[in-house]
Amino acid sequence: MDQAATQAKIRKQVEFYFSDSNLPFDKFLWTLTKKNDGWVPIKTLADFKKMKMITEDFDTVVAALKAEPSELLEVNEEQKIRRKTPIEKQDIFGRSIYAKPFAVEKETEDKTADLLNLQDEIQDFFEQYGKVLAVRMRKEDGHRGAFKGSKVAAMDLEYKGTKLETMTKEEYHNSKAEKYKDAPVTRKKGSFNAFWEEENRNNYNKGGKRGRDSFKAKDKKNDKRQRTEEEQPKTSED
Template sequence: MAPAADVDPVKKQVEFYFSDSNLPQDRFLLSKVKETPEGWVDIEMLTTFKKMVAIKATVEQVAAVAKASETLECSEDGKKIRRTTEIPEGDITLARSIVAKGMKMEVVLESDTSKSEVIDKLIGFFGSYGTVLSVRIDFRGNGKAPKKDEKKEEKKEEEKKEGESEKKEGDGEKDEEKKEEGPSKVIVDSAYVEFSSKEEAETVVTKEIEYEGKKLSLKMKPRPFVKKDDKKDAKSPSVGKKRGRDGDTADNKKGESSERPKRSRTDEEGNKGNTEGGEEKEEKAYVE
């Protein structure tokens, strides 16, 4: 079933952060959970994750979500949150996830919100084939869209070198406008889609599915979702890296992975990711 359009975005994101789909692989958030025997996490810290900032989540909203949730609970003072169930060991999403390739969507990455919109779109699409728990996309690893203006810029530089010396008043201003680079673009060709069960995922991969007129290649997920940079670092046994998100992910019932809180220095995307760990904090794709 496709996700309801009126789902509270704060509820969706918070429940995803602490879900079986995200928490066991979200190293940062998991480390925070394990800081105390009771598993309490500071809500104010949670609201600094990129995805939470994007939806303008407040401490009061998160506390209200936890109090009304079947899988979360809030401390008496309304400042902390935790799961109500045991955290599974390892990645339990692998057996019930598929890899869908062939979408070839050109995505303009203006913000984390843009990534969330793509993930929500795919959740809705695959939701017609089963119960989707999350969608994860590595927005950096799918490939960059062709830079249509790159050659033009090179020609301009050549012309300048060859002797274009005279310019009318006002040309300088126009040139500056042309030089301004717009939002980055990527080609999203594949995504990891997590269903509610292994049986459901196995049924979906047997279907012939087209996305916007393009036939998709569907296979069971062969390996953990890892970003390119993580793969390089994984070669060194002394360096541990976070699992890629983003894209996200990726959402719980449709959220995105947690992200590092904003600091004076640039945070890695994903979650302290949005991912969402992602949102890494990825961007994990929230339901990536």
């Protein structure tokens, strides 16, 4: 990969980290942006696995981020970076699709790198049909579980000769709710969502019985929305 292509890939990856599609759901990075007036050390980003797969040279990362102006990000002289514009809540649920099957063709000893490369391949595949904001891999059991071969990213598509089963995310959630409606559930830790965290914090800060009751009602609503993903019984299917 030549220098220009490497720099472009670095900028694209870092802009994704701070995007509306990722930042509110990345607990680690979101927490960092709540400190130091939003400034995050570029060194922290450069140490991410995905960034190291692009380049392990820190100076190359800094140079790439300074090479071109960004509408989303700004870099200071202390080699720190931050988002320039406020987060905008997106209709992630309504704009997502679920698709399967996908699989790593040639596995290596570095399973994480295998999956990150597969993620890039699938993003490139879907970008033939339009802009892709994010590609998320579904895991067997939370963040560190095995990849299930499906993605939340209706078309008649084939990926490397295999016809894909696709549906909207709403259809997928409804099908899971129906499939598991009578089954015992095993609760999993919910995924991070900055919008819900802020909403819950604001409700608590209001104080009084009305504020607490409002928090409980909205918390139940949020819990119900996540239930098909977080309370499904353990299974080897899907």
